[in-house]
Amino acid sequence: MKLKILPTHLRDKTRYLAFQATSEIPLGRDDIISLISEASRDLYGAYGTSKLGLWVVKVWSYPSPEKNMVKGIIRCNREETNATRAIIPTITRFKGKRVVFQALGISGTIKAAITKFIKLNAADD
Amino acid sequence: MFFDLHIHANPELAINAQKMGYSGMALVLNPHDYGDKSKIFNNIQRTIDRFHDDEKPNIKFAVEIDAKNPKDLKKQVGKFRKKVDVILVHGGDLKINRAATEDPRVDILSHPYRSRYDSGLNHVLAVKAAENKVSVEINLKYFLLTRPTQRYRVLSQFRQIMKLHRKYNVPVIITSDASSIYDLRHPKDVIALASCFGMTNDEAFHALSTVPQNILAKNEIRDQIIIPGVRLPKQRSQRDYEA
Numbered sequence: 001m002k003l004k005i006l007p008t009h010l011r012d013k014t015r016y017l018a019f020q021a022t023s024e025i026p027l028g029r030d031d032i033i034s035l036i037s038e039a040s041r042d043l044y045g046a047y048g049t050s051k052l053g054l055w056v057v058k059v060w061s062y063p064s065p066e067k068n069m070v071k072g073i074i075r076c077n078r079e080e081t082n083a084t085r086a087i088i089p090t091i092t093r094f095k096g097k098r099v100v101f102q103a104l105g106i107s108g109t110i111k112a113a114i115t116k117f118i119k120l121n122a123a124d125d
Numbered sequence: 126m127f128f129d130l131h132i133h134a135n136p137e138l139a140i141n142a143q144k145m146g147y148s149g150m151a152l153v154l155n156p157h158d159y160g161d162k163s164k165i166f167n168n169i170q171r172t173i174d175r176f177h178d179d180e181k182p183n184i185k186f187a188v189e190i191d192a193k194n195p196k197d198l199k200k201q202v203g204k205f206r207k208k209v210d211v212i213l214v215h216g217g218d219l220k221i222n223r224a225a226t227e228d229p230r231v232d233i234l235s236h237p238y239r240s241r242y243d244s245g246l247n248h249v250l251a252v253k254a255a256e257n258k259v260s261v262e263i264n265l266k267y268f269l270l271t272r273p274t275q276r277y278r279v280l281s282q283f284r285q286i287m288k289l290h291r292k293y294n295v296p297v298i299i300t301s302d303a304s305s306i307y308d309l310r311h312p313k314d315v316i317a318l319a320s321c322f323g324m325t326n327d328e329a330f331h332a333l334s335t336v337p338q339n340i341l342a343k344n345e346i347r348d349q350i351i352i353p354g355v356r357l358p359k360q361r362s363q364r365d366y367e368a
Binding site: 085086098102 | 313
């Protein structure tokens with residue numbers, strides 16, 4: 001049996017953080033998840049990470065021979081947006097190669113995050 | 126207005142930093158790159174000249190002095206003071222830290238906590254640094270490239286510096302020390318990260334914006350200062366008096 005969904009006033013309030021990453025080797029969605037959760041664990045530990053409510057919502061990748069670009073959206077708790085943003089610059093390496101993450105902006109809905117910060121081309125939808 | 130006064134000498138980095146939202150940066154060169162016919166120096170000048178006037182990145186030149194002892198430091202600071210815009214001192218050694226904070230010609234004391242367990246500053250050095258307006262650097266590359274298991278140590282060093290900043294008003298500056306595009310960070314991300322070592326948003330903004338601006342403004346009028354507190358206004362030509 002599926003649980004009944006919580007009433008709105010009891011749900012966790014969320015914010016969506018759009019980011020972009022540049023790396024030397026291509027990154028998939030699983031790589032992004034492991035990078036972010038590891039960085040968060042290094043910075044805040046298990047206790048601090050549990051409060052953030054992290055979730056990687058969606059990832060778009062733009063591979064190219066020199067610089068691989070990835071854009072994506074992370075969900076976090078409304079009260080912890082600043083703490084989540086602090087994780088982003090601490091990511092430096094992935095499998096011995098250099099990576100850099102950059103936050104594009106924070107938004108209240110996924111739709112707004114895509115139109116405002118990710119700026120997809122019509123072909124990517 | 127954000128500034129980054131510690132970027133390695135690579136014109137491409139400066140352009141990337143400008144795209145990221147920095148309105149001014151200082152390229153740090155080795156002392157021996159300032160020879161008259163140095164290739165790196167000419168290369169940077171050529172790249173800057175290629176830009177149109179309105180897109181030109183606001184680039185200053187800086188030198189990082191790695192001195193063996195306090196005497197050597199004094200000698201090198203005297204040599205470079207008139208040649209470059211910003212002088213950084215490679216800290217870490219206690220004697221060098223002390224000599225740098227006592228010299229008003231030095232602008233930035235770079236990583237005084239380098240390969241140490243404490244912050245490399247105490248109340249004595251903090252008072253001196255505040256008197257002589259020597260900024261203490263919070264070096265992001267040092268933090269980010271430390272192993273995750275050791276990062277707690279760096280965070281506590283930064284925290285200690287902030288404690289001295291609040292008590293003695295030591296100027297604190299945040300720099301990236303970037304040597305590739307993978308070291309550059311967005312200024313707003315840096316402000317968010319700064320809350321991890323106990324900086325409020327205002328303090329972090331101050332360290333990225335006001336302190337570097339003060340350093341650059343001070344160095345522009347440095348030639349006119351005769352002794353601390355006395356400034357010779359711009360000399361007028363003979364024609365001004367006749368008119």
